[in-house]
Amino acid sequence: MTWAAFETLLTGAGTTVALSLAGLAIGVPLGLALALIRWARIPVADQLVATYVSLVRATPLLTFVLFVFFVLPTMGLELDPVPAAIVTLALNTAPFNCEIWRAGLTNFPRDQLEAAEACGMTRTLAFRRIVAPQLWRVCLGPLVSEMTILLKATPAVAVIGVVEITRAASRIGAATYDPLPPFLAATVIYTLLIAVIVQAQRVIEALIARRYGYAAP
Amino acid sequence: MADAAPAVSARLVCKQFDGIEVLRDVSLDVAKGSTACIVGPSGSGKSTFLRCVNWLEQPTTGQILLNGAPMGVVPSPKGGTRPMTAKELALARTRVSMVFQHFALWPHLTVLGNVIEAPVHVLGRPRDEAVEDARRLLARVGLEAKADAFPHTLSGGQKQRVAISRALAMKPEVLLFDEPTSALDPEMVGEVLEVMRDLAKEGMTMMVVTHEMAFARDVADTIAFFDAGRVIETGDPKAFFTAPQTDRARRFLTRYGI
CATH class of the missing domain: 3.40.50.300 (P-loop containing nucleotide triphosphate hydrolases)
Structure with missing residues (x-):
């Protein structure tokens, strides 16, 4: 494998990371917003979110990408490949994040909320001061797990012409008639990326444990 | 009347x-x-x-x-x-303030944090004043030394005394x-x-x-x-x-x- 080929792979890796980060930056907060809608049982919106979550959970990512890229333009929403890829990844990960946040909210100790209410906190204040600071710690593990799934799902967007790691590797393999080196290199890159994410999680959990003496309530 | x-x-x-x-x-x-x-x-x-x-x-x-x-x-x-x-x-x-059977302290806040939380964020009292008040209340239940400890390090009796201080910090009528x-x-x-x-x-x-x-x-x-x-x-x-x-x-x- 030549240096130029390796550079292609690295560029692909950059694309994978950028797509994942963009997907996360939208998907994680969006998931929280959806979870809060369900937690607060806002009429109609609650039902809509539940339907959205069920639909996306049942749709393969590849199908979802093709839908966003080819079907949305017929409805007047035309997106370039990269924005389409980001939108797809974000909308795909949001429902899973929603379920993670929602599980954290549902299992939040009731007595703590009652103590907040009894002190005269409104729901919003109780969420901000009591729930949120603990919620993200409980959800950290599952959220990181969903992040790694998102990162590994990015090759699906190759189908609309976005060149990420896997697409880059297969191109190199096709050009050199020697697929083993690029795919081995691709595997190493994926492994390193996942290792970085998991390591970051460990560091954060260790910091929480040191500060509060426990990893999660 | x-x-x-x-x-x-x-x-x-x-x-x-x-x-x-x-x-x-x-x-x-x-x-x-x-x-x-x-x-x-x-x-x-x-x-x-x-x-x-x-x-x-x-x-x-x-x-x-x-x-x-x-x-x-x-x-x-x-x-x-x-x-x-x-x-x-x-x-x-x-x-009205309430003290619960299972204490219901907020585990992410220190003892002092638990006591000043509502006075500062609900009643809008100045922080310094709330802290001073909280230290006095904690001293009165014999826990002034635990102000910076987290609830999980306390015994049940200590937790409940913190909960009582938290309730009193609101200066409730009942x-x-x-x-x-x-x-x-x-x-x-x-x-x-x-x-x-x-x-x-x-x-x-x-x-x-x-x-x-x-x-x-x-x-x-x-x-x-x-x-x-x-x-x-x-x-x-x-x-x-x-x-x-x-x-x-x-x-x-x-x-x-x-």
């Missing part, structure tokens, strides 16, 4: 959960500066009644008055009432205790009851749901005996403990060896 109004007045409070009657026509007055102990068998509605006072449970019918002002509802100009908005209810709740010693090891019950005795002596208005009969007998100004969702006996503790009026109360007290 508004000043003569009881600190808490419950009038014909009824509560149903999914059609099951939990409280029926409960009426009780707690005079300002007095301590009312609510006793009775498990499942008789004592805790539910206490939780109606600060509207953690909404009475199905009936009224709660705090120093004459209705809780949970606002009289409307045309007569009748409307439910309080979330903001009005939150404001009304700042007048303090509600929901079985404050039931989750404690026998050795830690005393330290919590001692704090409560002092509060009673200082003229704090308190409503205490408890199974500690000795405490009720010594400290209460009024006893309310609950059975099956009703108050079947109220009055002076001496009379209640030496000569209960009802068979049910007599049988109940026998089990405590009284």
Whole structure:
């Protein structure tokens, strides 16, 4: 494998990371917003979110990408490949994040909320001061797990012409008639990326444990 | 004369959960500066009644008055009432504080953080002032040294004393205790009851749901005996403990060896 080929792979890796980060930056907060809608049982919106979550959970990512890229333009929403890829990844990960946040909210100790209410906190204040600071710690593990799934799902967007790691590797393999080196290199890159994410999680959990003496309530 | 109004007045409070009657026509007055102990068998509605006072449970019918002002509802100009908005209810709740059976401290905040949380963020008091106040309250329950500790490092008795400081930090008109010693090891019950005795002596208005009969007998100004969702006996503790009026109360007290 030549240096130029390796550079292609690295560029692909950059694309994978950028797509994942963009997907996360939208998907994680969006998931929280959806979870809060369900937690607060806002009429109609609650039902809509539940339907959205069920639909996306049942749709393969590849199908979802093709839908966003080819079907949305017929409805007047035309997106370039990269924005389409980001939108797809974000909308795909949001429902899973929603379920993670929602599980954290549902299992939040009731007595703590009652103590907040009894002190005269409104729901919003109780969420901000009591729930949120603990919620993200409980959800950290599952959220990181969903992040790694998102990162590994990015090759699906190759189908609309976005060149990420896997697409880059297969191109190199096709050009050199020697697929083993690029795919081995691709595997190493994926492994390193996942290792970085998991390591970051460990560091954060260790910091929480040191500060509060426990990893999660 | 508004000043003569009881600190808490419950009038014909009824509560149903999914059609099951939990409280029926409960009426009780707690005079300002007095301590009312609510006793009775498990499942008789004592805790539910206490939780109606600060509207953690909404009475199905009936009224709660705090120093004459209705809780949970606002009289409307045309007569009748409307439910309080979330903001009005939150404001009304700042007048009553509650101590829970399982402490319900917030584990992500230090002891000091727990005590100043609501005064600063709900009442909007200046932080320095709230901290000073909190240190004084913690000193009074013997926990000034634990101000910077997190709740999980404390014993049950210490947690409950922090919870009492947190409740007092709101400078409430009434303090509600929901079985404050039931989750404690026998050795830690005393330290919590001692704090409560002092509060009673200082003229704090308190409503205490408890199974500690000795405490009720010594400290209460009024006893309310609950059975099956009703108050079947109220009055002076001496009379209640030496000569209960009802068979049910007599049988109940026998089990405590009284």
